[in-house]
Amino acid sequence: MRIVVAHNRYREAQPSGENTIVDAEMAQLTAAGVEVLPFIRSSDEIPTMPTTAKALLPISPIYAPRAQQELSRLLTEHRPDVLHLHNPYPLLSPWVVRTAHRHGVPVVQTVHNYRQVCSSGLYFRDGMICQDCRGRALGVPAIVHRCYRGSRAQSALMATTLAVHRGTWKSVDRFIALTTAVADHLRDYGIPDERIVVKPNAVPDPGPPAPLGDGFLFMGRLTPEKGLDLLLEAWRRHPVGALGPLRVAGDGELRPMVEAAAAERPDVSYLGQLDRAGVRAAIEASAVVLATSTWHDVLPTVIIEALASGRPVLGTALGGIPYLVGAGTPREPAGTGPASVASAVRGDGAATLPVGVVAGEAGWVVSPDPAALAAALPVARTGAAALAPAARARYERTFHPDVVTKQLIDIYADAARTAPRH
Known part of the structure; x- marks a missing residue:
């Protein structure tokens, strides 16, 4: 089985459990005999990008042209069974889903946050849980409250991105909900049950536990x-x-x-x-x-x-x-x-x-x-x-790599076998 893993890494200065999980998952898949083709970009690349590339950054969450070109070449050359998407922002864009489908490749996405609906991805604002943008065609509250990076302009861009890509997300072939709570979030967004699979993350086995410490x-x-x-x-x-x-x-x-x-x-x-x-x-x-x-x-x-x-x-x-x-x-x-x-x-x-x-x-x-x-x-x-x-x-x-990696491979196989050819 050949899998493209697509992920926009968060900045290394901002510790990210998601980066850690993606790295571990690729290693676990490789150890299980899956051919993994990383399609990875990092937000740490942004300061060193050429001026022309930086000029396109404001639109990259909606459509990242360079990423689509590079992904098209990768898909044409390697003809993978599935594309597995994690975080698409800001250098990949959800448009990678459309690019994969154009090449006849089904898409699985692991949902690590609530960014199908919420511009910050957290359902959290001003020290409190906030779901003001649920059910809205455009997340105006996110713009008003500067929910994305504390900027009204960037919040407007992210809210627009979420509106533009509502159909993109709903075309994903399988969603991996990390918990039952995320599965509920996806159902509320309009994703049918048959395209949602609950599968948690795994971390490498550190070996037999040491005696308990204190505190x-x-x-x-x-x-x-x-x-x-x-x-x-x-x-x-x-x-x-x-x-x-x-x-x-x-x-x-x-x-x-x-x-x-x-x-x-x-x-x-x-x-x-x-x-x-x-x-x-x-x-x-x-x-x-x-x-x-x-x-x-x-x-x-x-x-x-x-x-x-x-x-x-x-x-x-x-x-x-x-x-x-x-x-x-x-x-x-x-x-x-x-x-x-x-x-x-x-x-x-x-x-x-x-x-x-x-x-x-x-x-x-x-x-x-x-x-x-x-x-x-x-x-x-x-x-x-x-x-x-x-x-x-x-x-x-429940969380050992041997258990979780088998579940993930089964999800890939099911998506490859049953997903419609877009």
Whole structure:
């Protein structure tokens, strides 16, 4: 089987789980005997592009002529079975779908965000979940609020791109929804069930888990939607040292907030941006990994890495996080709310949990509320050892490359066999 993998890499200065997943997936496919033809561009190329190419950048999300020419040559020369698209912006454009179809090549796309509808891709604006552009022919709210790169002009371009390519997206032969929540998003967009397959990402197996460390690890982009302010407010509700250490790794606009918290409390430390070896060491030093996003985070790679290392996860009950840890959504009886200190019985009757917290197979999910998160932190610290074996087992069963790569190859084969010739 011969597959073209098309992806516009995010800037290396902006850490991206999506880049990591695409790289790992290509390696996993190659190891499984699939011939992978990378069609990769990087946003890091933009500063060094010739003046003539830079002049075309404003229209490239709608139509990137150079990318279409190069892709046409690749498809003509190699005649692949499938084109697998990840991120098309800004140097590829969704037009690659039309180019592939013109050559009779079916297209599979992994949906890593909500950019079929939302210009920022996050369903998040001004510190809150926002879905104002759902159901609109043109995302005017995105323009008004400068949702794309803080620019009204660039937001207008992205909103126009999404409007122009509505038909393009609806012509994709198979969508890979990373979780059931993404599948719901695609159905809401108008994609029929028969063209949606739920398949998560995988990360390489790090080997048998090391013994649990102590405390908590937050690792990811230091940006508002990742819930750092929520985490730090919840952490401050406990005496210094009561929960063990809190380690924070990553970089982004909220780095000063983390550095200030580390200066304020000796139980908070900032590790900076880590390489792969540093990531593994940080996970092994901790007992629980945190995913406190305040947006509908699609599939945080850090959670899969945690499960692979036998670390349970405490996360917010948003987006794909409940799916990853094998949990439902928090129970909030009328009149209590997430701040209540009342107890709820865990499904198996083995323990009681604060209302707003649900125990899953490999961790806990909590309402995105400081009081609820504060109540969940000691529960997670106490329960980490009991859930650690289940965390590793969930990885082996659901997120191991051997499992996920087979699913992906089956998706390719089905698309190649049944997709209409456009």
